[in-house]
Amino acid sequence: MIHLLKEVGRGKRGARDLSYEEAIQAAESILGLQASPAQIGAFLMAERIKMESVEELQAFVKTARKAAHRHPMQGGIDCAAPYDGRKSSFIASIATAFILAAAGLPVTLHGAAALPPKWGVTLSDVFMSAGIHAKALQRDSCIQAAEKTGVLYVHAEEWCPPLKQLRPIREELGMRTVLNTVEKLIDYSSSPFLSFGVFHNTVFDRMTRLMEQLGYQQSMIIQGSEGSDELYIHRPTRTCRMEHGQAVLQMIDPEAFGLDTPVPEREWSAPLQAETTDAVLRGEADMAFIHQVLLNGGVRLHLAGRVLSIEEGIYTCKAVLESGEPYKLYTTWLKMLKKEPQAV
Structure with a gap:
């Protein structure tokens, strides 16, 4: 998690978007609570400053869906x-x-x-x-x-x-x-x-x-x-x-x-x-x-x-x-x- 945090937390000019694969790693660490509270808070704030990319959002959505109970019943x-x-x-x-x-x-x-x-x-x-x-x-x-x-x-x-x-x-x-x-x-x-x-x-x-x-x-x-x-x-x-x-x-x-x-x-x-x-x-x-x-x-x-x-x-x-x-x-x-x- 630390190496991913460094990439998004380098400041407004130095931060970069994570690749989809990197974002999956970050999402799994955060949603799986494998990262520490300090790391999670720092990552969330760094992303807010940088602004999340489409690939990062997609990775977090996919990971959250895997962690959720989903019931395909409605079709609406x-x-x-x-x-x-x-x-x-x-x-x-x-x-x-x-x-x-x-x-x-x-x-x-x-x-x-x-x-x-x-x-x-x-x-x-x-x-x-x-x-x-x-x-x-x-x-x-x-x-x-x-x-x-x-x-x-x-x-x-x-x-x-x-x-x-x-x-x-x-x-x-x-x-x-x-x-x-x-x-x-x-x-x-x-x-x-x-x-x-x-x-x-x-x-x-x-x-x-x-x-x-x-x-x-x-x-x-x-x-x-x-x-x-x-x-x-x-x-x-x-x-x-x-x-x-x-x-x-x-x-x-x-x-x-x-x-x-x-x-x-x-x-x-x-x-x-x-x-x-x-x-x-x-x-x-x-x-x-x-x-x-x-x-x-x-x-x-x-x-x-x-x-x-x-x-x-x-x-x-x-x-x-x-x-x-x-x-x-x-x-x-x-x-x-x-x-x-x-x-x-």
Whole structure:
């Protein structure tokens, strides 16, 4: 590990990218905890300063996938948002997932307890506020709920143990590392479609080249709300879609679909996120949040090839939401996961 650390840690001018084979060695040392905490922390910071290459990211993703429990069951879309959570915006992906599932497109969501740098409200926080005990989010329970409803939630640190083991180091560093990207690309259910959130459009080129290497049928990189893969409803969102090996940049403007809506200010907590999700699926929330879910659902249906246009996707999601089926799936999903965990 020391010789690899020297290569990436020579400073801004002297550092070099690792070859794919070298990056595999580094990833195995870090994810296998063969390197010391000091070496791991130093490597993560050196990579942050240097900026990870496509080959390095690919190597870390491949190694993390090998270390993870993966269950190729869904054949749908993987929604990859930052694991550091949200502070100032509605998490639309939960309600969107159940609309998509009701429309016949399975969805995989994944996350963990709050992480740096944001330390925001996470999916797990929302689910616990909805009444699900943390211990109920075990693999078998979540797989059973997915088989019944089409929505799989992956608690990443249970499915990929190295992420749990590395948490103390990440918390001490308190900032973004290569793991913030890698954990979103483990692809727990072997999904052919991916929506991937980023904070800065400067990473579009690297990420599109990485998506091509990872072999998704279709993927979209979205510079969304708080770095998520969710499109804004009050202004255009910058996206980049991979189509047949080509990167296609696109600004998606809600105004073009008659959905642009001012977003009411909220002090977002986990209970409020859960309440708003429930209200959206009942069709009783503020229209800004309903419109946001419809737009995101329409874009994801189009990405997965289930509709011919985003507009058709929006109309499809609207009809599905009005049918009441997404709310039925959501209540079924909650009921299955609210069961008291069995004593071991």
